[in-house]
Amino acid sequence: MENEHKIYENLLGFSVLEITKVELSSTQVDIYCQAKQQGGICPSCLTLCKRVKRSYTRVIRDLDLLGRKVFLHLASRQFYCEDCERYFSESFEFVRKNSIVTRRQEKWIFEMCKKQNTKEVAALVGMGYHQVETIFYNYAEQKLKAEDRYGQVVRLGIDEIAVVG
Secondary structure (H helix, E strand, C coil), X not given: CHHHHHHHHHHHCXXXXXXXXXXXCCCEEEEEEEECCCCEECCCCCCXXXXXXXXXXXXXXXXXXXXXXXXXXXXXXXXXXXXXXXXXXXXXXXXXXXXXXCHHHXXXXXXXXXXXXXXXXXXXXXXXXXXXXXXXXXXXXXXHHHHCCCXXXXXXXXXXXXXXX
């Protein structure tokens, strides 16, 4: 059974997750997973914290696999940092905070929305129109921020003197 889980870990490409259970049906794959790391890194002071305040499960949609919808049931933890005296939830590279889809699912939805209307994409992925529209605009905004090299420019000086030497 563990070997089967290794296959899914390799297939998904999430080296930070340990898969604990996989359920297959004719229409979907439910993958139950948790972080391999014992603690969480405080975003303020970068201290490794092991004190868990609470645990909860996030259900995150990933790309379809062989015509089946894929859902990650991610056991997430909220930690308490004794140095900063604050709470924080563990974060993962493959999913944005408070998102219901993985980053690769966001990208796929974005690319599909560029080629056809949002209602058609919503029907294809089995999500609501407004969810798909929100994902599209959030991804577009993130993409623009990443490509905007001059967003921090306040003043631009142009000098008409050329020094030839």
